[in-house]
Amino acid sequence: MQVIAATGCGIITNQGAYPDPRGEGKAYYRQIALYDDKFIPQFAKIAALIHENGGVAIQQILHAGRYGGIDLGYCVQPSEIPQTLPHFRPPREMSKAEIRLTVKEHAAAARRSIQAGFDGVEVTSFMGYFMANFLSKFTNKRTDEYGGPVEKRARFMVEIIKEIKEAIGDRPLCLRLNGAELMDEFGGNTEEECLEMIRIAVETGGVDMISLVVGWQESRISSIGRDVKPGHWNYLAKNAKKVTGNVPIAFGVRLPDAAMADELIAGGVIDFFEICRPLLADPQRLHKYAAGREAEIKPCIGCLLCLSRLFRDLPYLCTSNPVLGHEVELGAEPEEAPLKKKVAVIGSGPAGLECAITAAQRGHAVIVLEKEDQIGGQLRLMAEHDLANKEDLFDLLRYYRAMLGKLGVEVKLNAAVGPNFRKLYPDVDAVVLATGAKISTDYPLAGGQVADGLDVLRGKTQAGEKVAVLGGGKVGLYIAENLAGKGKQVMIIESEQHLAGDVMPTAKWRHISLVKNLGIEAFTGARIKEICEAGVLIIYKNNETVLVEADTVISSRRDADSSLLDTLEFAVDELHCIGDAVKPRGLYQAIHEGYRLGAKL
Amino acid sequence: MELAKKANGLWRSWIEDNMALFAGLSSSAQIGFLAKDVFENQGGSALILRPNQAALPLIEEVGFTGFRKLPVDIIFVAPSAVLESLSSDNAPGKEGSFYKLIRKREIIFFTLASPPELEEKNYADFLESIGLGHIGTCAG
Ligand SMILES: Cc1cc2nc3c(=O)[nH]c(=O)nc-3n(C[C@H](O)[C@H](O)[C@H](O)COP(=O)(O)O)c2cc1C
Numbered sequence: 001m002q003v004i005a006a007t008g009c010g011i012i013t014n015q016g017a018y019p020d021p022r023g024e025g026k027a028y029y030r031q032i033a034l035y036d037d038k039f040i041p042q043f044a045k046i047a048a049l050i051h052e053n054g055g056v057a058i059q060q061i062l063h064a065g066r067y068g069g070i071d072l073g074y075c076v077q078p079s080e081i082p083q084t085l086p087h088f089r090p091p092r093e094m095s096k097a098e099i100r101l102t103v104k105e106h107a108a109a110a111r112r113s114i115q116a117g118f119d120g121v122e123v124t125s126f127m128g129y130f131m132a133n134f135l136s137k138f139t140n141k142r143t144d145e146y147g148g149p150v151e152k153r154a155r156f157m158v159e160i161i162k163e164i165k166e167a168i169g170d171r172p173l174c175l176r177l178n179g180a181e182l183m184d185e186f187g188g189n190t191e192e193e194c195l196e197m198i199r200i201a202v203e204t205g206g207v208d209m210i211s212l213v214v215g216w217q218e219s220r221i222s223s224i225g226r227d228v229k230p231g232h233w234n235y236l237a238k239n240a241k242k243v244t245g246n247v248p249i250a251f252g253v254r255l256p257d258a259a260m261a262d263e264l265i266a267g268g269v270i271d272f273f274e275i276c277r278p279l280l281a282d283p284q285r286l287h288k289y290a291a292g293r294e295a296e297i298k299p300c301i302g303c304l305l306c307l308s309r310l311f312r313d314l315p316y317l318c319t320s321n322p323v324l325g326h327e328v329e330l331g332a333e334p335e336e337a338p339l340k341k342k343v344a345v346i347g348s349g350p351a352g353l354e355c356a357i358t359a360a361q362r363g364h365a366v367i368v369l370e371k372e373d374q375i376g377g378q379l380r381l382m383a384e385h386d387l388a389n390k391e392d393l394f395d396l397l398r399y400y401r402a403m404l405g406k407l408g409v410e411v412k413l414n415a416a417v418g419p420n421f422r423k424l425y426p427d428v429d430a431v432v433l434a435t436g437a438k439i440s441t442d443y444p445l446a447g448g449q450v451a452d453g454l455d456v457l458r459g460k461t462q463a464g465e466k467v468a469v470l471g472g473g474k475v476g477l478y479i480a481e482n483l484a485g486k487g488k489q490v491m492i493i494e495s496e497q498h499l500a501g502d503v504m505p506t507a508k509w510r511h512i513s514l515v516k517n518l519g520i521e522a523f524t525g526a527r528i529k530e531i532c533e534a535g536v537l538i539i540y541k542n543n544e545t546v547l548v549e550a551d552t553v554i555s556s557r558r559d560a561d562s563s564l565l566d567t568l569e570f571a572v573d574e575l576h577c578i579g580d581a582v583k584p585r586g587l588y589q590a591i592h593e594g595y596r597l598g599a600k601l
Numbered sequence: 602m603e604l605a606k607k608a609n610g611l612w613r614s615w616i617e618d619n620m621a622l623f624a625g626l627s628s629s630a631q632i633g634f635l636a637k638d639v640f641e642n643q644g645g646s647a648l649i650l651r652p653n654q655a656a657l658p659l660i661e662e663v664g665f666t667g668f669r670k671l672p673v674d675i676i677f678v679a680p681s682a683v684l685e686s687l688s689s690d691n692a693p694g695k696e697g698s699f700y701k702l703i704r705k706r707e708i709i710f711f712t713l714a715s716p717p718e719l720e721e722k723n724y725a726d727f728l729e730s731i732g733l734g735h736i737g738t739c740a741g
Pocket of ligand 1: 015016017060062124125126176213224252253254255256274275276277278306307310316
């Protein structure tokens with residue numbers, strides 16, 4: 001919290017607390033609660049930290065409604081609308097008495113926030129939480145005064161506004177409201193109805209800021225994921241501005257670009273730039289902007305590792321920022337090394353680059369040795385072939401380049417090393433092997449050949465028109481999607497029952513959809529018998545031998561490329577191995593391992 | 602009424618062609634299939650599939666008066682036009698078009714069972730194979 005308080009933000013809204021002692025509002029494991037005065041001292045510490053850093057402190061109240069009750073066997077809703085996602089609890093319709101009680105609980109939580117020293121309060125309907133459930137015609141089918149046309153569905157919100165205002169007097173109250181629900185297929189509110197709700201909130205009086213959000217958990221697309229181009233939702237802010245009058249709008253949905261946000265503010269479209277994940281990725285972001293050090297800002301790549309962990313009962317982590325959530329033991333910044341060393345990092349994928357930068361920040365003299373003619377390793381390859389938003393990954397690469405330059409890290413390209421290492425670099429104290437993964441082409445050959453999948457992505461090997469990709473993990477999927485995108489007929493052969501086993505949960509559906517949409521045929525649960533001239537013979541369903549015809553067979557199976565471990569064992573004082581060179585995994589593990597080693601070398 | 606009858610027929614033939622999809626479910630699993638207008642008007646008839654209960658009919662047509670009274674774990678709802686496109690698609694792995702239609706929300710899915718009940722009845726793999734294994738758009 002100390003780190004967040006020191007971000008330099010003008011207003012800091014503390015994460016949403018659930019307001020009811022039953023836990024109906026609880027959205028995720030370890031969510032903070034505000035249903036009792038006993039919590040006030042802890043909230044007071046947070047408010048004080050924000051104030052010490054010159055920020056305005058707002059406490060958010062988050063009742064998860066349809067997505068709540070995570071410790072219970074049910075969730076509460078205005079009407080009993082079944083869940084459209086298997087993860088959530090079966091719904092219970094609230095009685096009027098229960099609604100009134102929940103409104104009072106919101107007001108009591110608001111009062112506690114102010115008692116704890118917060119300057120104001122926010123109530124959220126982000127991602128389809130409780131207030132959104134009342135406002136939406138999908139989840140509110142009530143026939144009493146809380147349901148029906150827009151005005152009646154808004155009644156719960158209006159009561160919340162009035163009761164909270166009574167509890168907190170003239171302290172600011174913010175509401176997070178949907179500009180779009182993205183729930184049309186389920187009969188959710190239209191964008192016009194969302195605007196109506198915003199208008200009603202403003203006209204009720206007592207609302208001091210509207211924070212505009214987009215989408216529900218159940219929506220078809222993730223409003224804040226990498227598939228959405230930055231700036232895509234700005235039109236919703238423009239629309240909202242027409243009905244908010246003097247009430248300011250805060251907005252930041254898929255808006256990681258501060259320059260774009262500045263333009264929106266200058267153009268009178270929004271009043272405050274809201275930002276969450278980019279600050280988790282780099283809490284120093286604003287200070288770096290202010291100092292003209294934009295190139296040194298570590299980007300949020302929009303991968304949503306954070307929220308995917310939160311909803312899997314795990315504390316959130318950030319792919320880009322290995323320190324997040326571990327500031328106490330790792331320190332917010334790497335500490336100066338007690339003994340300065342000459343460090344050689346072999347391999348310039350994300351693990352190697354992260355390690356090199358961290359070690360250099362601590363005062364070590366670092367050299368990066370890359371066998372190819374560019375840095376980036378698999379990160380660059382994936383960026384080049386990413387079908388979501390390439391720039392997210394390229395931004396990370398740009399950051400690494402800038403930091404290597406700033407810290408004076410020497411980078412040698414086309415610098416493959418082997419037994420000659422000691423001769424070439426006699427004064428190196430520590431070697432970090434970040435040599436990544438290599439493709440295994442070790443398959444039973446019976447007249448056919450297997451191409452290296454990374455070489456296909458590198459453009460070194462050309463694929464024919466009918467391609468069999470061995471392995472349906474992330475590398476296999478990238479290869480298959482890109483080739484299918486070029487019009488080739490592509491088949492994936494995977495031994496597991498499902499594709500995308502090693503893909504981050506938030507990206508799984510994108511890959512599976514691409515497979516279906518690009519017409520890629522997937523043979524899952526298949527065992528490879530042999531690679532023959534005509535393609536791949538597999539043992540498939542019911543133990544049948546099936547020929548998957550192909551003119552090109554490509555392997556995507558990655559093995560750790562750690563061969564230099566043996567070569568260098570007696571060549572240097574310290575030898576370490578990180579990232580995919582230990583075991584092929586993903587970007588987050590590479591960056592985190594790189595950092596952790598760099599921080600203790 | 603006519604439309605609903607047609608939808609039920611289309612659902613039935615799709616189910617019959619795709620029984621392999623349901624093979625892994627437990628013997629107590631029950632799935633409801635509905636025409637969209639029946640669902641919206643809360644009246645008409647629905648199909649219940651009991652893929653692995655030898656003692657009961659495989660597919661049963663029952664009256665529908667609201668999902669609360671339908672003794673099923675999960676429900677699929679689709680308009681006839683969508684079901685027609687589904688049954689006319691004879692490409693290998695029809696499951697692919699089912700998946701796409703669910704992703705596009707042209708076929709709508711509801712669950713009436715709780716997460717532990719779904720787990721107990723072995724729904725995990727089935728839901729994953731039709732693209733419903735995720736928690737939500739922001740959480741994957
Ligand atoms: C880890 C995490 C926790 C969040 N918690 C809340 C919350 O408690 N209440 C809320 O309204 N939004 C919450 N959000 C949503 C953010 O406030 C924000 O609207 C969203 O992440 C989009 O903005 P961004 O692209 O700047 O991250 C959370 C987001 C993340 C990543």
